[in-house]
Amino acid sequence: MKKILNDPEAYVDETLAGLCAAHPETYRLVGEEGRAVARTTPGRDGKVGIVSGGGSGHLPVFTGYVGAGLLDACAIGDVFASPTSEQMADAIRVADRGAGVLRLYGNYGGDVMNFDMAGDLVEIEDIETTTVLLADDVASAPPEEAEKRRGVAGMVYAFKIAGAAAEAGLDLAGVTRVAQKTADACRSVGAALSSCTVPQAGKPTFEIGEDEMEMGMGIHGEPGVWRDTLRPADAIAEEMLDRLLADIEIGGGDRVSVLVNSLGATPHEELYILYRNVHARLKAAGAEVVMPLVGRYATSMEMTGVSFTLCKLDAELEGYLKAPCDCAFWIVK
Amino acid sequence: MKKILNDPEAYVDETLAGLCAAHPETYRLVGEEGRAVARTTPGRDGKVGIVSGGGSGHLPVFTGYVGAGLLDACAIGDVFASPTSEQMADAIRVADRGAGVLRLYGNYGGDVMNFDMAGDLVEIEDIETTTVLLADDVASAPPEEAEKRRGVAGMVYAFKIAGAAAEAGLDLAGVTRVAQKTADACRSVGAALSSCTVPQAGKPTFEIGEDEMEMGMGIHGEPGVWRDTLRPADAIAEEMLDRLLADIEIGGGDRVSVLVNSLGATPHEELYILYRNVHARLKAAGAEVVMPLVGRYATSMEMTGVSFTLCKLDAELEGYLKAPCDCAFWIVK
Known part of the structure; x- marks a missing residue:
């Protein structure tokens, strides 16, 4: 542990x-x-x-x-x-x-x-x-x-x-x-690369292979939608954003904040590699990214992985x- | 990886x-x-x-x-x-x-x-x-x-x-x-519980046992002063502060800032468990802790571990x- x-x-x-x-x-x-x-x-x-x-x-x-x-x-x-x-x-x-x-x-x-x-x-x-x-x-x-x-x-x-x-x-x-x-106005999705350890349990909540990731996993290790070989950052970013955009429409003229969040161990360097992809894609769709958040805002202790959150803004929400x-x-x- | x-x-x-x-x-x-x-x-x-x-x-x-x-x-x-x-x-x-x-x-x-x-x-x-x-x-x-x-x-x-x-x-x-x-005015010491992986190397910089830690390791994996079984948080905090106080005198009436820093994967929860010990000890020594920093201020990507830094302040340094x-x-x- x-x-x-x-x-x-x-x-x-x-x-x-x-x-x-x-x-x-x-x-x-x-x-x-x-x-x-x-x-x-x-x-x-x-x-x-x-x-x-x-x-x-x-x-x-x-x-x-x-x-x-x-x-x-x-x-x-x-x-x-x-x-x-x-x-x-x-x-x-x-x-x-x-x-x-x-x-x-x-x-x-x-x-x-x-x-x-x-x-x-x-x-x-x-x-x-x-x-x-x-x-x-x-x-x-x-x-x-x-x-x-x-x-x-x-x-x-x-x-x-x-x-x-x-x-x-x-x-x-x-x-x-x-x-x-x-x-x-908010939609999120996560992807985990490792478990964390609950102190009172003393061992990882779940096992996952050294070359595996799990898409859609919850912040307590709730099962996701698929588990497979770890993919490149851009493929991960694209699938995660696809899953969000399938659930909330973001298009030309929309204003949106995006949170690229580490679940714990994933470092800032890798969050920015992901953010770079998300930013380019939202911009290409004609959306304006407002006050992006990149960091550790909601974690699962030392879990390796990330989550994306979109928050679609109107003038009232953006002001607040x-x-x-x-x-x-x-x-x- | x-x-x-x-x-x-x-x-x-x-x-x-x-x-x-x-x-x-x-x-x-x-x-x-x-x-x-x-x-x-x-x-x-x-x-x-x-x-x-x-x-x-x-x-x-x-x-x-x-x-x-x-x-x-x-x-x-x-x-x-x-x-x-x-x-x-x-x-x-x-x-x-x-x-x-x-x-x-x-x-x-x-x-x-x-x-x-x-x-x-x-x-x-x-x-x-x-x-x-x-x-x-x-x-x-x-x-x-x-x-x-x-x-x-x-x-x-x-x-x-x-x-x-x-x-x-x-x-x-x-x-x-x-x-x-x-x-x-600054003294630091680190302790690592895991390696990180340099992307171009593709594998961890060093191996360390599941129950081991290394005191004094550098932020690129430079060898430390001992490697042994992982110790409780209070024992780690006490030894790390001992090592700093052996090198810089902090006593009654002194004003000092302290940085309890995650090397990457170690979560905020555990930094605060350590900080609690450091704060109590500096206070008991009669020192005033000024603007403590607890978080990820200097990391080694996803390395598990912590560092402590003391910065002994005079009025000029504190003001800045x-x-x-x-x-x-x-x-x-």
Whole structure:
């Protein structure tokens, strides 16, 4: 197990301790169980709160995106495991500034169940909540079952854009509308070249040959759509973009942001080799690429692989995407 | 070879093409061979220029740090190979705003030879240059042979602090003095858990057992000081900090920045587990940790492992460290 850790049971709590020690101006632990993180400087009174949550092992997702112009708080589960409803309720309570709270997270069964219960818990405390689910992974279900799709890196756009809408003063219905519009505008697909290792399991989640890759694999190792010999970068980029463009129309005059994301081990060099292909193709289609993101925005610890996300923009979404934000992983001035 | 690439011979040029396509507001290719990158918006007339250069495969080092408040230009070699003296001269020429140019880079034989020749090439064009070498890797030579040490992640501090000094209007002698003071204030040490693969070699640079780590390994796989069973995170952090503190005194009242850096595959989660230990220990020693950096600042592509860098600050260095900068990999507001 090529991981740097102490007790596997302490992996998440020690990560959070380090995160808060390194960036005390941004993050603080809250909640009785120490499994919610909130902005050190809360949003102003009357601002709509935004919370997310989910399993650990995806930094900067989810906790890293707590910050000004982004999330107000986040509930943190063990690696690849949902937080409890009580931890989620802790996050909602601290995020509430009197204008209600949007629950904005990925479509996974355990998270949905627990966030629904958390909503019930805070409802009796007169905190109004709404929900927007990310379900952007096109490889996880066909278009006619789009509601079954998993949420992956599209949530990065949703956090950013909804966070800016909340900072701009929209009410709960308005922030929820903008978040849902963002979720509807995002499509993602991933490809894995290696597994990662869950600390408590102590061995890779799956085996994959030294010369193999798996197209469409999920961020927890959920099965993809094919496994075959590792292909050249341009062939990978072309197939991944094909899969996205089959699901959302991008053409002449459209404005789109694209996230070329490392799942962990794949280095920046290789992300740029892929981005070069994606950029040229979108440009050739007459689309304008706006604020491309290339880096590690949503990971599976040390997994080798990449994901692409397209976020098709209208003027409202583009304005919020470009608005300022500030966390330890993403600053927009 | 678990790498996402096309032709191994094109790895660097395709990376640079993608970098410049993604961030045209920051980076532009210059020079006849397309192996120098400059700021898209040059520094003002009369500002001292700062150039770096070295082999590829270390993003954000070196090229990524071209930007406002950082480097003016950078020469880029093949993976782990020095740029040519002509490529370095290209970088110096474009960085020159009439006030001379500091060559600021790591202590490697090929880079020193070529940067010296590049200085000769531009001297006849009346461009004045100075040199500051980073030699911060304490594992690469004992203190009595400190001038033989390799330059590693300490250059991140040197780029940032010298870059701010140049923006502040210091002359070439002044920027050179500040850069040398930063180099003298930095100590680094690394530990590797896996090799990376140089694209043109097509196989890992070295073999290492599934349960092994190597303390003190260099960023190109240069031999370290011991190889043994992988240790717990706290034991690794303690030995690495011990090695740094044996070489530079940090005690009560001192102000120090610390960089906990992933060599590539090691995820943010594990960096924070390590940082938690380092922070507690420096605090217990009475030192104040200023602007800690935790992330991927100087990598070896997909190598698993970490490095620690300490940068001991005085008021001048701290002021420049905290000054604004802006590149695709590091924004300080």
